[in-house]
Amino acid sequence: MSEHPSPQPALAELEQAADALVAAWSSGADRLPGPVSSPQLRALLALEKQDSMSLGGLGEALGSLPSSVSRLCDRLEAGGLVTRRANDVNRRAITIRLTADGRQLVTQLHATRTDLLSDVLSRMSPASRQALLAGLREFTRALRIRPLSAAERTDAARRPEAAQRTDIAEGGDEQPAG
């Protein structure tokens, strides 16, 4: 249902204009030392926001199946970036936390991104900078009102046979790049 119909020309323009920001934001991860894949980074960023998470909670945050989250955590734990502990209350539940190294990596990612973004922002007027921040906050608010209808379609499509198909993003990206 559309509250404010969006004119098509604005959509195409916005798509084009957003590309530069998304590219700058995303390239921060390329400058981290050592091989950390993008699924791994997303997991670390999700963990950063909370003191600890359950395996199920992390899976939900990443939109991944428990089995892939478990494999992801194997690799993060082997890399010394997270720890897994059995929950004191429910021994079968696993609690995942960032280690000091994991936290440091996330801090470094934010610092790198801040550098990259500062470089571009310094060439913008204060008014444009404020418009960008305010516009993005409105965008985020609108995004969170309710799930996107496409996201619901994806959940419905997440059948076992679909999950078993090999995706090149999985196997490929998890391998150390060095």
Added chain:
Amino acid sequence: MHAEEQNQAVRATAAALDAAAEPLAGLWNAGPGTVRPAVSPQQLRVMLAVEDEEPMTLGRLAEQIDVIASSASRICDRLQAAGLLSRSVSAADRREVLLRLTTDGRSVLDRLRQRRRRDLAEVLSRMSPEARGLLLEGLRSFAHATRKGRASSVRTA
């Protein structure tokens, strides 16, 4: 305002932007995992770079995505194995490898764009015209400032 204060203000805004841009980047980058075969954001960047300058040499690709040639080559291995990218030896220079998207590769990009556009349209339709105006103004100005930076950074070729 003194230069130092101005610098501080820019860094503070950049730190806020780091957090504020995450949902938009998430929507942008979520796509690759949702089409089949799913591609990683890095693989997607490679496909987009090749699409821009087809046929592209491996060396040029490494330069464009700012990685060493061996990493670029490994990413291309996976894309080629998935049937999304093709490699051939240049007729002009036998040492050069030329990269092209396959029909399947092109179709993945098309489907991603359609999906991203649908998602964006849905979020925009929930925003007021004023909020949309701010967003567009801010993003445009950022894109403009990015191009300005590239033009001023010393670069031959």
